[in-house]
Amino acid sequence: MVAQPPLNARVGEVTQRIVERSRERRGRYLERIAAAAARAPQRQALGCANQAHGFAACGPSDKAMLRAGQGAALGIVTAYNDMLSAHRPYERYPDLLREAAREAGGVALVAGGVPAMCDGITQGEAGMELSLFSREVIALSTAVALSHQTFDAAVFLGICDKIVPGLVIGALSFGHLPAVFIPSGPMTSGLPNDEKSKIRQLFAEGKVGRDALLEAESQSYHGPGTCTFYGTANTNQMLMEIMGLHLPGASFVTPDTPLRDALTRAAAQRALAITALGNDYIPAGRMLDERAFVNGIVGLHATGGSTNHTLHLVAMAAAGGIVLSWDDFSALAEVTPLLARVYPNGAADVNHFHAAGGMAFVIRELLGAGLLHPDAQTILGTGLDAYTREPVLAADGSLSWRDGPAASGDEKVLRGGAAPFQATGGLKVLDGNLGRAVIKTSAVAPERHVIEAPARIFHSQEELQAAFKAGALTGDLVAVVRFQGPKANGMPELHKLMPPLGVLQDRGHKVALVTDGRLSGASGKVPAAIHVTPEAVDGGAIAKIRDGDLVRVDAVSGRLEALVPAAEWAARPAARADLTGNHAGVGRELFAAFRAAVGGAEHGASIFEEA
Incomplete structure (x- = not known):
C-alpha cells in the first residue's frame, strides 16, 4: 500500500471549483443515466422480433443464453483496421473476448465499428482537416453501436489520437453501462526518435533526399502497435490508466504477446463482473467524476503529454456533465512536477518509459506527493493504489499483479517526485x-x-x-x-x-x-x-x-x-x-x-x- 499524505491543497481547490461549476450539469447527467440504469437490461423488455434479430447470428450456446436472459451481454466497440499499426492487433481481439466472456458465463458480441484515421498519414494533407472532427464521428458511431440496448457492459478497442476521446464521449452517452478500455500496446522500438527528427530537418534543408527520409521513417514506424513517441496516442493510454478505465499496467505492454492476450481476456471478464446484474455495479458515468478528470490532468502534466488533451479532456468531461476550463489545466500544472522525459520531451520512447517503471511508478510517486485523488473509483472498484502494481504472467500462464518498482530503472527517462526533471508540468x-x-x-x-x-x-x-x-x-x-x-x-x-x-x-x-x-x-x-x-x-x-x-x-x-x-x-x-x-x-x-x-x-x- 502507498502511504497516503494529505491531498495537495491546489488539487483539492481545483477539484472543488470544478464540482461547483459543474453542479447543475452534472446533476442532470446523473439523473439521466440513473433513469437508463433503471430500465436495464433493456433487451429483456424488447419485443420478441427485436430480440430474435439481436441473437439471430449467434452460435447455439450464446443464443440460448441470450434467449433465456441469463448471463451478461458484453458489447465490443472496435476501431480495428489493418492499415494502421496501432489498430491492426485488434483483429484478434473479438475471438479472445468471446472466449473470455463464455468462461465468465456471459456473451460478447461486436456491437459496431468506429473509424480510425491516422494523423501520421494525413499530416500536411487535406485529410488532416477531417481529423479533429473524426472524434465526433467516433462518438456518434459509438452511440449507434450501443443504441440496440442489448448490452450490460461494453469494452472499447481504440488507441490513437481522436479515437479514444471519441470512444469516451460515446461511452459517457451510455454512462449507465460499465466501460472498460482495452489497448493494443506500442510497437517495439525502432530508429530512435531524435535520429528520425534529425533526418527530417536535414531533408527540410535539402541536405538529404527523399529516399533517406523514407528509409528513416520506415525504420521508426516499422511494425504493429502504437508509434513509440509520446504524442496523443500514448497520452491517451496514460489517461485511460490513471483515470481507472484500463486494468493496472495495461497501457504499454507490446502487442501479440502472451501478457497482452492475458490482459485482454481479463479486461472482458472484469467488464462482465461489474454489470448491474451483479453486486459490484460500476457505471462508467458515475465512475468518471470530477476526481477522475483531475487525476487525468495531473497525469498529463507529470508525463509531459499531448497538448491535444487541452481540447479532448474538456470535451470528454462535458459528455459526463463536467465543466473543465483551461485555467484548471494551468493551475494544476503549477504544482505538478515533470517526472518523465519521453520524445519529444527527451530521447527515450514509451518502451523505455515502461521498462524504467512506467505507469505504476508514476502513479506511486504522484500518490505519494498527494497530487492524485487516491479514492477516485476505477473499474476494479477500488482507488488508485491498485494501479501502483504491474501485471505478470506465472509459468502456468495465469495473470497476477505485483508491486511496481520503488525506484526508477533509468533516471534519464523517469524520476521520482523528490528530484523531478522540472518543478512544473510544462x-x-x-x-x-x-x-x-x-x-x-x-x-x-x-x-x-x-x-x-x-x-x-x-x-x-x-x-x-x-x-x-x-x-x-x-x-x-x-x-x-x-x-x-x-x-x-x-x-x-x-x-x-x-x-x-x-x-x-x-x-x-x-x-x-x-x-x-x-x-x-x-x-x-x-x-x-x-x-x-x-x-x-x-x-x-x-x-x-x-x-x-x-x-x-x-x-x-x-x-x-x-x-x-x-x-x-x-x-x-x-x-x-x-x-x-x-x-x-x-x-x-x-x-x-x-x-x-x-x-x-x-x-x-x-x-x-x-x-
Missing part, C-alpha cells in the same frame, strides 16, 4: 490582446520560454514552407499561421511547420509559432502558442496581426500579445481569408455542418451540446 495558458492559447514548454529550452520578434503572417503551412524554401525567412520571427481553427478548416495539426522552424532556430534565430491550429504532443523544441481562441475566422484578434508587428510569446508570465498601441489595435480591422479551397475534396464537403456547429478550442472544439 504547460501554460497564455492570455493577452491576441486571445487565449496554450503552450507546452517541457521540450523547449528555458532560454526560449520568452520570444519577442516581428510577425510573419501565413494563411497555411504550405505558404510558410514555400517562404522557407525560397530563403525568405531570415532573422528573428514569430510565425503567425492563422485561419486554421475548427470553424475555418477543422483545426488540422501543423507538424510540417516544425522542420523549417527548427532549422531557423538552430541557425541562432529567435523563433516562435502562434496559431489557431494544433500541434499535439509531438510539438517539440520550438515555442508554440497554439489553439489560439477566438480563432481568426470567428473574429479572433489573431486576424489583426500584420507583418512586422512585434509579438511577444511569454511562457513565464503567461502572456500572448501584439505590441501595438492600444488605440491602433482597437481600430485595426481583421484580415479575411478565402477558405473555399478547404471546404471540398477528400470528403471535406460532408463536414460543413460540423464546421458550422463547432465550439471554440477552450470548450473542447466540440459540436455537441451539453450533457
Whole structure:
C-alpha cells in the first residue's frame, strides 16, 4: 500500500471549483443515466422480433443464453483496421473476448465499428482537416453501436489520437453501462526518435533526399502497435490508466504477446463482473467524476503529454456533465512536477518509459506527493493504489499483479517526485490582446520560454514552407499561421511547420509559432502558442496581426500579445481569408455542418451540446 499524505491543497481547490461549476450539469447527467440504469437490461423488455434479430447470428450456446436472459451481454466497440499499426492487433481481439466472456458465463458480441484515421498519414494533407472532427464521428458511431440496448457492459478497442476521446464521449452517452478500455500496446522500438527528427530537418534543408527520409521513417514506424513517441496516442493510454478505465499496467505492454492476450481476456471478464446484474455495479458515468478528470490532468502534466488533451479532456468531461476550463489545466500544472522525459520531451520512447517503471511508478510517486485523488473509483472498484502494481504472467500462464518498482530503472527517462526533471508540468495558458492559447514548454529550452520578434503572417503551412524554401525567412520571427481553427478548416495539426522552424532556430534565430491550429504532443523544441481562441475566422484578434508587428510569446508570465498601441489595435480591422479551397475534396464537403456547429478550442472544439 502507498502511504497516503494529505491531498495537495491546489488539487483539492481545483477539484472543488470544478464540482461547483459543474453542479447543475452534472446533476442532470446523473439523473439521466440513473433513469437508463433503471430500465436495464433493456433487451429483456424488447419485443420478441427485436430480440430474435439481436441473437439471430449467434452460435447455439450464446443464443440460448441470450434467449433465456441469463448471463451478461458484453458489447465490443472496435476501431480495428489493418492499415494502421496501432489498430491492426485488434483483429484478434473479438475471438479472445468471446472466449473470455463464455468462461465468465456471459456473451460478447461486436456491437459496431468506429473509424480510425491516422494523423501520421494525413499530416500536411487535406485529410488532416477531417481529423479533429473524426472524434465526433467516433462518438456518434459509438452511440449507434450501443443504441440496440442489448448490452450490460461494453469494452472499447481504440488507441490513437481522436479515437479514444471519441470512444469516451460515446461511452459517457451510455454512462449507465460499465466501460472498460482495452489497448493494443506500442510497437517495439525502432530508429530512435531524435535520429528520425534529425533526418527530417536535414531533408527540410535539402541536405538529404527523399529516399533517406523514407528509409528513416520506415525504420521508426516499422511494425504493429502504437508509434513509440509520446504524442496523443500514448497520452491517451496514460489517461485511460490513471483515470481507472484500463486494468493496472495495461497501457504499454507490446502487442501479440502472451501478457497482452492475458490482459485482454481479463479486461472482458472484469467488464462482465461489474454489470448491474451483479453486486459490484460500476457505471462508467458515475465512475468518471470530477476526481477522475483531475487525476487525468495531473497525469498529463507529470508525463509531459499531448497538448491535444487541452481540447479532448474538456470535451470528454462535458459528455459526463463536467465543466473543465483551461485555467484548471494551468493551475494544476503549477504544482505538478515533470517526472518523465519521453520524445519529444527527451530521447527515450514509451518502451523505455515502461521498462524504467512506467505507469505504476508514476502513479506511486504522484500518490505519494498527494497530487492524485487516491479514492477516485476505477473499474476494479477500488482507488488508485491498485494501479501502483504491474501485471505478470506465472509459468502456468495465469495473470497476477505485483508491486511496481520503488525506484526508477533509468533516471534519464523517469524520476521520482523528490528530484523531478522540472518543478512544473510544462504547460501554460497564455492570455493577452491576441486571445487565449496554450503552450507546452517541457521540450523547449528555458532560454526560449520568452520570444519577442516581428510577425510573419501565413494563411497555411504550405505558404510558410514555400517562404522557407525560397530563403525568405531570415532573422528573428514569430510565425503567425492563422485561419486554421475548427470553424475555418477543422483545426488540422501543423507538424510540417516544425522542420523549417527548427532549422531557423538552430541557425541562432529567435523563433516562435502562434496559431489557431494544433500541434499535439509531438510539438517539440520550438515555442508554440497554439489553439489560439477566438480563432481568426470567428473574429479572433489573431486576424489583426500584420507583418512586422512585434509579438511577444511569454511562457513565464503567461502572456500572448501584439505590441501595438492600444488605440491602433482597437481600430485595426481583421484580415479575411478565402477558405473555399478547404471546404471540398477528400470528403471535406460532408463536414460543413460540423464546421458550422463547432465550439471554440477552450470548450473542447466540440459540436455537441451539453450533457
